[in-house]
Amino acid sequence: MAALLTPNRILIAFLLGLAALPLFAAQFTVTIVNYIGLYALVALGLVLLTGIGGLTSFGQAAFVGLGAYATAYLTTRHGMSPWGTLIVGMVITTAVSLALGFITLRLSGHFLPLGTIAWGISLYFIFGNVQALGGHGGIDGIPPVELFGLELGSSRAFFYVIWVTLLAAIITTQNMLDSREGRAMRCLRAMTMTEAMGINTLRYRMVLFMIAAQFACVSGWLYAHLQRFVNPTPFSLGQGIEYLFMAVLGGASAVWGAVFGATAVSFLKEWLQDWLPKLLGATGNFEMVVFGLLTIIVLHRARDGMWPILMRFIPQRELTRTVEPALALPRRDVPECGSDVLQVLNVTKRFGGLVANNKMNLTVRAGEVMALIGPNGAGKSTLFNCISGVNPATEGEIRFMGQRIEHLGSRAIAKLGMSRSFQHVRLNQDMTVLENAAIGAHLRGRKNFVQSAWRLDREEERRLLWEAAHQLQRCGLGEHLFDTCGSLPLGKQRIVEIARALSSDPTLLLLDEPAAGLRHLEKRALADLLAKLRGEGMAILLVEHDMDFVMGLADRVLVMEFGEYLAEGLPQEIQTNPKVLEAYLGGMDE
Amino acid sequence: MDAAVALLLAQDGVTNGAIYALLSLALVLVFAVTRVIYIPQGEFVAYGALSMAAVNAGLLPPTMWLVVTLGLAVAIVDSVAAIREGAKARLPLIIIKNAVLPILAVIVVRYLPLKDLAYPVQVLIALGFVVPLGPQIYRLAFQPVAEASVLLLLIVAVAVHFVMVGMGLYFFGAEGGRIPPFTEGGVTLGPAYVQYQTIWIVGIAALLIAGLALFFEHSIYGKALRATAINRTGARLMGISADLAGKLCFTLSALVGAFSGILIAPITTIYYDTGFLIGLKGFVGAIIGGLASYPLAAAGAVLVGLLESYSSFYASAYKEVIVFTLIIPVLLYQSLTTKHIDDEEDH
Amino acid sequence: MKPVIMETSGLCVNYGRVEAIHKVDLRIREGEIVTVIGPNGAGKTTLLSALMGLLPARGEVKYQGQPTLGKMSVDALVAKGMVLVPEKRELFGSMSVADNLLLGAFARHRRGDRDHTKTMDEVFAIFPRLAERRKQEAGTLSGGERQMLAMGRALMAKPTLLMLDEPSLGLAPLIVKEILRIVVQLKGMGVSILLVEQNARAALQVADYGYVLENGSVAVENDAKALLHDPRVIESYLGLGGSHSVAA
Structure with missing residues (x-):
């Protein structure tokens, strides 16, 4: 029995059933399924915004209204073609969403929902009060859509328009998420890491917000031509909240969660409105009460919504398990061996009254491994953050490849060819090892989200994945390419971080405790890899506590204590330096 | 607009x-303290006002059965938790506090001549059957997901809002409620006639705000709430449990909400x-304060009231639009001056 | 022999699928200083977090004879006199030194003990520097003062068992010395102490008993004085012993 239910067969059965539905179903059912399609399109935008980007909007209903009113007004008052008004609506939506995004998306997460509440309420009142838009009475007499001379007037005919649009949106969304751009979007919540990989997180938040708004706008356009009449009611804040509920209850982490959520919420509301008054024999907004209570219960039990639970009962599609060979990506010029790559001059970092780094100096040369060691709290990671721009220095000068970088952000520094790993692993635990490593290669691709949505990025995508796979193989993770990162032990996750950094083709590699949590043989393999990279002319700066590892690998060692320089020299010198011994083991001898 | 109208509008604005x-x-x-964007805050205003209207008219507080039901639910949930932790000694207190006490209160209030009670006593009774909803809601809806993301907490808050509005229609009906002012009449101050109720509202609001400030600055519980807001882990390590802090601030917010309703009704x-x-207008004020600063939030809220009042005179249809658009420049300013977004959801 | 105040057996802690602490058995007797030392990443902080109920753990932990895992919340443990001074200090940055200290007494205040002024004077007697800075915001203190405030705040709870996580972290030798002197002073006042340190020599010099944690398990345990001269301790830190010291 189970073999009958393959993912493909379920999908085909679903699509066939959907296609046949208008041919035999009652008018009432067709109407509901039409609405489900319209809702799901809006909810799909929220899946992108919320489940992928970690942002939230209560104002999607207002974008729906923008699309609906744009076409209602322009077709009835100015006789424009519905296809023309669709474009006008989308242009307006782009402008509004970019403006709203500019205002709220730099701020921390909770300002966007509040900002969109204000936007949702304001637009609703404007619809209701502008006479040209018909006030609360609305606009009627909207013409039907014509396609190839065919008038799509009936709701059964329009059914196909709605669902084809929705399926197209789902497919393009899935395409987009499975690309260089999509990987960046899926990592937006880990902002520090994403920026350090050279990804402009603000831009991607804007893009997600804009796409979500566009989906809503198109849904509004469809709505207007389905109903042939608009008034402000369906674009209220209340409806905006309902869209968000659909996405969250359905499961905001999966595109099909939107469809499932829209379906479940629509049927549930229909059912509650029918049955509750009969059951309770009293009038009241009981469907609101039950709906609210059910939501609370679902969210207590399933924080990721219902779709992931449903998926446990359905066989999962096998992932593609091969990486296609592709042309290698172009590489950066390697600086001459022994030339200075990084110079840190008198760098000081203060946190309030704490001096975490005091007048630190160091130089890293091409084809050299420099190790930074020191007891816990000596300020090594702080110095790393100053160098990579994650948390800039308070004073001092940092030169990378001859250029001053102490004033640059981590994104700009990444572009210059510096890449790093983090002491606390910063990977997307739900993405595969290969996808995580490919994040590092982000800057080596050019195709944008529109191109990836329409699969015009495949050649470049193959090259990026091939590069990521190559780096993973070098790091000894070849057999884990398609495992999710969360399933790897912590030590191996650290190696994924190194492969991710290598995928960016760096001139300088900063590694924060790369050997922590590794077994003996894994440590040896890592040391061999780093030695090989050094041989290729890469400059490597590492913080590490495992002394066997450091002393066997490093060309030079710099010791820090209390945020200050303690000693510098060859590994053997450091190992026998009494000051270092004391710094590590401490000393209370009088 | 002449000066008299302007003053009248100002009075309205300051009151709201x-x-x-x-x-x-x-x-x-x-x-x-809890990271909850508390959408149902406004429902306490309506519940407070309408409960007071009921009590004032000699009716039983309509929310009393809700308080009893939620109290029983809390008693069950807490008892189960106590048994699981092997702390059966706590059971009697849990049951008395959450189940017995509300039922006793209902019995007492049934035999009281509500209509003939003094006004302040009526206020206390109305508050007594609305304010407990605050901690009860925290315990049942928010405490189980206290560690979840801001977004999830926000959605739960909206769901609670739905439940409260739906129940509100059942309890209070669709007709509005009004209560007599604390003191009838008014006084002429210079060119303006000021109702006594306006003076009551502004005076009591000022007193409440001062009281809250004293609470936060000088009582150990107020300091504990501030500490939780500053450093959750640090507070936990001092034995300030997140549950206690959550319950405390939901109680305060219910009290403030319900009392506001009684003031404005x-x-x-x-x-x-x-x-x-x-x-939501309270939110506009809170956003002006960056969701962090109390004095700025209060000043922002008064600004909202004034703006609303004057725009209702000039462009009443767009009153709400104007008020809510106020947050745009505020957000823009914060957006241009902010440097860093917290990595709250960082893996 | 003095009675045991805290005891763990077979304690395990997982981060996701990774086991960070593996079958750790510890015992602390009343009025003793017990130290857990070990290199970075050995799992010392994880161990303390689990003992304090901040992380889910398996195995058994008994405090004053009662099992705590899954039975006692953080605030219940604090109320019973088990107090942790965390590695990150976790001070209330925008509140005054005095308010930080006062909140240390929160659990006692809830139980009805209201002698905060007296307790604070006792803390000021131990850390005179804090008395000078009582009005200052905690966020403006220097590293050493922060550690003193964190310890002072914990003392406000009148702990029976005080757990210190890396009190020497990032502090200059003179201040470390001062802090450890105070730890010994507290022992003299009858407080039992669990001292987690990377700074092994300093910790072993003040402790009665020591455990060396390596890769999440106890590698060596012994009287502190004996550990001080045990070559395995140096090996696990500096790797001078060659490759055999690396646990494969």
Whole structure:
């Protein structure tokens, strides 16, 4: 029995059933399924915004209204073609969403929902009060859509328009998420890491917000031509909240969660409105009460919504398990061996009254491994953050490849060819090892989200994945390419971080405790890899506590204590330096 | 517009602004301590006002059965937790506090001549059957997901809002409620006639705000709430449990909300669903304070009240639009001056 | 022999699928200083977090004879006199030194003990520097003062068992010395102490008993004085012993 239910067969059965539905179903059912399609399109935008980007909007209903009113007004008052008004609506939506995004998306997460509440309420009142838009009475007499001379007037005919649009949106969304751009979007919540990989997180938040708004706008356009009449009611804040509920209850982490959520919420509301008054024999907004209570219960039990639970009962599609060979990506010029790559001059970092780094100096040369060691709290990671721009220095000068970088952000520094790993692993635990490593290669691709949505990025995508796979193989993770990162032990996750950094083709590699949590043989393999990279002319700066590892690998060692320089020299010198011994083991001898 | 109208509008604006200020303080408090964007804050305004209207008319407080039901639910949930932790000794106190006490209160209130009681006693009774909903809601809806993301907490808050509005219609009906003012009449101050109720509202709001300030600055519980907002882990390690802090600030916010409703009900008709917009205007004030600063939030809320009042005179249809658009420049300013976004959801 | 105040057996802690602490058995007797030392990443902080109920753990932990895992919340443990001074200090940055200290007494206040002024004077007697800075915001203190405030705040709870996580972290030798002197002073006042340190020599010099944690398990345990001269301790830190010291 189970073999009958393959993912493909379920999908085909679903699509066939959907296609046949208008041919035999009652008018009432067709109407509901039409609405489900319209809702799901809006909810799909929220899946992108919320489940992928970690942002939230209560104002999607207002974008729906923008699309609906744009076409209602322009077709009835100015006789424009519905296809023309669709474009006008989308242009307006782009402008509004970019403006709203500019205002709220730099701020921390909770300002966007509040900002969109204000936007949702304001637009609703404007619809209701502008006479040209018909006030609360609305606009009627909207013409039907014509396609190839065919008038799509009936709701059964329009059914196909709605669902084809929705399926197209789902497919393009899935395409987009499975690309260089999509990987960046899926990592937006880990902002520090994403920026350090050279990804402009603000831009991607804007893009997600804009796409979500566009989906809503198109849904509004469809709505207007389905109903042939608009008034402000369906674009209220209340409806905006309902869209968000659909996405969250359905499961905001999966595109099909939107469809499932829209379906479940629509049927549930229909059912509650029918049955509750009969059951309770009293009038009241009981469907609101039950709906609210059910939501609370679902969210207590399933924080990721219902779709992931449903998926446990359905066989999962096998992932593609091969990486296609592709042309290698172009590489950066390697600086001459022994030339200075990084110079840190008198760098000081203060946190309030704490001096975490005091007048630190160091130089890293091409084809050299420099190790930074020191007891816990000596300020090594702080110095790393100053160098990579994650948390800039308070004073001092940092030169990378001859250029001053102490004033640059981590994104700009990444572009210059510096890449790093983090002491606390910063990977997307739900993405595969290969996808995580490919994040590092982000800057080596050019195709944008529109191109990836329409699969015009495949050649470049193959090259990026091939590069990521190559780096993973070098790091000894070849057999884990398609495992999710969360399933790897912590030590191996650290190696994924190194492969991710290598995928960016760096001139300088900063590694924060790369050997922590590794077994003996894994440590040896890592040391061999780093030695090989050094041989290729890469400059490597590492913080590490495992002394066997450091002393066997490093060309030079710099010791820090209390945020200050303690000693510098060859590994053997450091190992026998009494000051270092004391710094590590401490000393209370009088 | 002449000076008399201007003064009248200013009076209106300050009155409403005082209420918004109270609400925005409660909202900032709840958000800072529990990270909940507390959409149902406004419902407490409606519940407070309409319960008071009922008691004033000699009716039993309509929410009393809700308090009893939720009390029983809390008793069950807490008892189960206590048994699981092997702390059976706590059971009697849990049951008395959450189940027995509300039932006793219902019995007592049934035999009271509500209509003939003094006004302040009526206020206490109305509050007594609304304020407990605050901690009860925290225990049942928020405590189980206290560690979840801001987004999830926000959605739960909206769901609670739905439940409260739906129940509100059942309890109070669709007609609005009004209560007599604390003191009838008014006084002429210079060119303006000021109702006594306005003076009551502004005065009591100021007193409440001062009281809250004293509570946060000088009592150990107030300091504990501030500490939780500053450093959750640090507070936990001092034995300030997140549950206690959450319950405490939800109680305060329910009290502030319900009392605001009782203050405003003599001058505005309150309906079961009025609270939502009032609460949102409190939010506008809170946003002006960056969801962090109490004095800025209060000042922002008064600004909202004034803006609303004057725009209702000039462009009444666009009153709400103007008020809510106010947050755009504020957000823009914060957006241009902010440097860093917290990595809250970082893996 | 003095009675045991805290005891763990077979304690395990997982981060996701990774086991960070593996079958750790510890015992602390009343009025003793017990130290857990070990290199970075050995799991010392994880161990303390689990003992304090901040992380889910398996195995058994008994405090004053009662099992705590899954039975006692953080605030219940604090109320019973088990107090942790965390590695990150976790001070209330925008509140005054005095308010930080006062909140240390929160659990006692809830139980009805209201002698905060007296307790604070006792803390000021131990850390005179804090008395000078009582009005200052905690966020403006220097590293050493922060550690003193964190310890002072914990002392406000009148702990029976005080757990210190890396009190020497990032502090200059003179201040470390001062802090450890105070730890010994507290022992003299009858407080039992669990001292987690990377700074092995300093910790072993003040402790009665020591455990060396390596890769999440106890590698060596012994009287502190004996550990001080045990070559395995140096090996696990500096790797001078060659490759055999690396646990494969």
